[in-house]
Amino acid sequence: MMTDNAPDTAYRSGFIAVVGRPNVGKSTLINKLMGTQIAITSSRPETTRKVIRAILTTDEFQIVLVDTPGIHRPRTLLGQRLNDMVDESLSDADAIAFLLPADQDMGPGDKRILSRLRSNFSHKDEKGEWQWTKPVIGVLTKIDGLSRNELVEKLIEMDQFGNFSEIVPVSALEGDNVDEVRAVFAQQLPEGPQMYPAEQKSEEGIEETIAELIRGVFLEQLDDELPHSLAVTVDDIEYPEESESGDAAEGRAQVFASIYIERSSQKPIILGKGAENLVRVKKKLRTPINRIVGMKSTLTLHVKIAKDWQSDPKKLERLGFN
Numbered sequence: 001m002m003t004d005n006a007p008d009t010a011y012r013s014g015f016i017a018v019v020g021r022p023n024v025g026k027s028t029l030i031n032k033l034m035g036t037q038i039a040i041t042s043s044r045p046e047t048t049r050k051v052i053r054a055i056l057t058t059d060e061f062q063i064v065l066v067d068t069p070g071i072h073r074p075r076t077l078l079g080q081r082l083n084d085m086v087d088e089s090l091s092d093a094d095a096i097a098f099l100l101p102a103d104q105d106m107g108p109g110d111k112r113i114l115s116r117l118r119s120n121f122s123h124k125d126e127k128g129e130w131q132w133t134k135p136v137i138g139v140l141t142k143i144d145g146l147s148r149n150e151l152v153e154k155l156i157e158m159d160q161f162g163n164f165s166e167i168v169p170v171s172a173l174e175g176d177n178v179d180e181v182r183a184v185f186a187q188q189l190p191e192g193p194q195m196y197p198a199e200q201k202s203e204e205g206i207e208e209t210i211a212e213l214i215r216g217v218f219l220e221q222l223d224d225e226l227p228h229s230l231a232v233t234v235d236d237i238e239y240p241e242e243s244e245s246g247d248a249a250e251g252r253a254q255v256f257a258s259i260y261i262e263r264s265s266q267k268p269i270i271l272g273k274g275a276e277n278l279v280r281v282k283k284k285l286r287t288p289i290n291r292i293v294g295m296k297s298t299l300t301l302h303v304k305i306a307k308d309w310q311s312d313p314k315k316l317e318r319l320g321f322n
């Protein structure tokens with residue numbers, strides 16, 4: 001369900017791409033960031049370009065942690081197409097968290113990631129210094145084995161290595177400074193609405209996610225008038241064609257969804273006077289759906305009547321209730 005926010009506290013939401021060489025402690029950190037809310041899967045639905053690892057929702061922010069498999073596992077880089085996908089998912093992110101392990105020296109793997117990030121997201125200023133065009137947070141992992149002095153040295157080394165937008169040390173294993181990492185991530189996100197329902201911790205099918213979002217916004221708008229007799233399905237998402245060169249396509253994705261009600265007398269409630277409900281709902285949905293789909297999109301909603309769908313097993317199944 002959407003969270004109501006006090007007007008003076010702007011909700012923040014967005015995607016953070018997590019990069020780092022293998023074994024850097026990514027999974028352990030994500031688990032810890034999620035706290036008791038754990039639900040980690042590494043899913044890559046065919047329909048989306050994002051690989052969502054975990055969704056962390058609080059009353060103040062929603063952080064969607066996105067994996068970057070190419071950089072994460074260089075051996076799976078099977079050519080330019082996959083490279084492009086990685087770059088795309090980095091480009092889509094609001095900020096990048098670059099994990100470096102404190103128990104090892106910075107090596108070729110880290111340098112490769114750094115140069116990849118620099119070539120895409122930074123430029124040299126007039127003094128010849130690299131400036132990031134997107135926040136890149138340096139996360140120093142596994143600090144539990146370091147003395148105070150070693151930690152300070154490591155942080156200095158890290159600052160020189162990447163001139164990161166922010167640097168934050170953490171020991172996920174010992175739960176040391178995890179809150180700080182969470183806060184730093186949240187600070188880098190833009191103001192924006194919650195994109196995924198609070199109870200969702202990882203990516204389901206993109207269709208289910210959007211359907212649940214649409215249902216949530218309708219119910220919010222309708223104030224308990226029809227809470228249980230509303231079902232939503234996303235029937236199709238059409239992405240614009242890619243050009244032959246493989247460039248990302250211009251244009252919009254088309255999202256087609258159906259709203260199922262039980263009786264035709266419920267239709268005016270859904271639509272509102274002069275379809276004002278529908279207009280308001282679509283407006284609220286625009287940004288979160290664009291962000292989930294990964295590009296600008298147009299939402300087409302059909303209101304359909306499925307008589308007694310709540311007690312018809314076939315209809316229930318078709319509507320996704322098994």
Ligand SMILES: Nc1nc2c(ncn2[C@@H]2O[C@H](COP(=O)(O)OP(=O)(O)OP(=O)(O)O)[C@@H](O)[C@H]2O)c(=O)[nH]1
Pocket residue numbers: 021022023024025026027028029072141142143144145170171172173174
């Ligand atoms: N000492 C210490 N070890 C850690 C910490 N976090 C993770 N580790 C260990 O580092 C190893 C790798 O951790 P993972 O979280 O699986 O690392 P990963 O980056 O997800 O690994 P890949 O999936 O191979 O990329 C495991 O043996 C962890 O127990 C930490 O904060 N301190």
